[in-house]
Amino acid sequence: MTQEHSPTLISSIQRALKVVDIVANATRPVPVKAIARLTELSLGTAYNIARTLVHEGYLAIEPDGLVLGAKFPGLLPIDDAGVFVARARQTLHSVTAELGATAYLSQFDDGEVQIIDIVDAVASPRVDLWVGIVDSAHATALGKQILAELSPEQRVDYLSRHPPDGLTPHTISDRRALLRQLEYTRGASVDRQEYAIGYTCVAVGVRAPGVIASLAISLPGDRDDSDLQEAIRQLQASAGRLSLQLGAAKYGQFTM
Template sequence: MTIKRDQTLIASIQRAVHLIDVVANARRPVLVKALAQESGLSLGTTYNIVRTLIHEGYLRQEPDGLVLGGRFPSLRPENDEGVFLARVRSSLRRVTAELGATSYLSRFSNGEVDIVDIVDAAPSPRVELWVGINNSAHATALGKQILTELDTDGRLDYLSRHPLAQLTSHTISNRRTLLEELDHHPESAIDRQEYAIGFTCIAVPVRSPGLIASLAVSLPSDLKALDPEAIVRRLQTFAGKLSVQLGADRFGQFTI
């Protein structure tokens, strides 16, 4: 007589893994309430599991929601947005802490420039994005740095689909002038009040296999201590480290 033994599944572990999976696939930090709705768990149960996962380092609480924590094993496919966001958020927090400036990361995806994440600095709040990045890449360091990374055909294609709107009196709206600037400054980009009056934005490339991205900060243009060259050097250090992390993630070689 053969006795059939059912597998014993531990419900609490199943719930925890499901919550991690939701965060790992989210493009933005996830609020606990949204996590409860997505998972079908009660809010109280979700809070209890989340507290445990934060304590153990598998999730991390950010001001705007949850991202993956430092102990999360990097064994997931390269297209998991949550893994990408967790790496980016950690880097942006370090940039903001050191430079005291709001930091940004943008990337080129499906033919468009998108902002991936922003970490605010209390003394230097983010620039109000009154025009979407898709329609203002030519007027932002974030966008100009990505345009610099594209080949000639890629730049012309993008610019043919996005007119160079004159957002401020400082905006470069002439295509030839913009292309000349991109050619002359491949390793960094700057906009001096080209997107918003009173703000200067500085960006550097983040280069990784299959990824075109830029790391940037924004600062008040009248800041006395504003030293663009020094900021570029610091950003390049952060961007280099992030490039290594993201590149290793894609080949499954990075360990936390």
């Protein structure tokens, strides 16, 4: 008979995280004595844990108790790459679960369209964008949505550095036609097999201070308009929540 072993857990870390959870969910500063009572720790142990967390910046001391410190992840600025990735990953998982489609997040950074993260859906294989997106953003919904969010001058600059080419028979490769399409793009972008045959992608914008990004999914190329409109509606709801979170993080406001 094979004996199953439980994973090794470090109890001191569990206790510290429980203390942070209590402070994070409290509506007022929490005295250490209250933490000891709620966690059933000895008062000495509670003080030692709190002192360590304050020293590391995850908690801070106020006259009436403990509050979250500047290093608590929810209080870090959005410029912190780990915070951006964590918030983005949560949104991508949510989109994949709701729509059953692979979800993508891209961002305009230093003049280029970059893929930030992808979460795969089991029944919906991804479109391989990691390499081609830099030069072929014009053929993807997520790239078009970002380009549509830019100023006319930024769009012209981008396309002068990345002339559009025809990846498939459906790709818009005429520069003037593409600029006209981008000028009138509102709210969402769709590419119907422009980047890869057999795939339709839809994307919506994600806007926050200092952030121009797009949230997208890929679907089988034969999806009808009603399916795409419903997908866009759900994507816009998810993108709106992510935009609010990123905006709150930018200004140092913690949202649960």
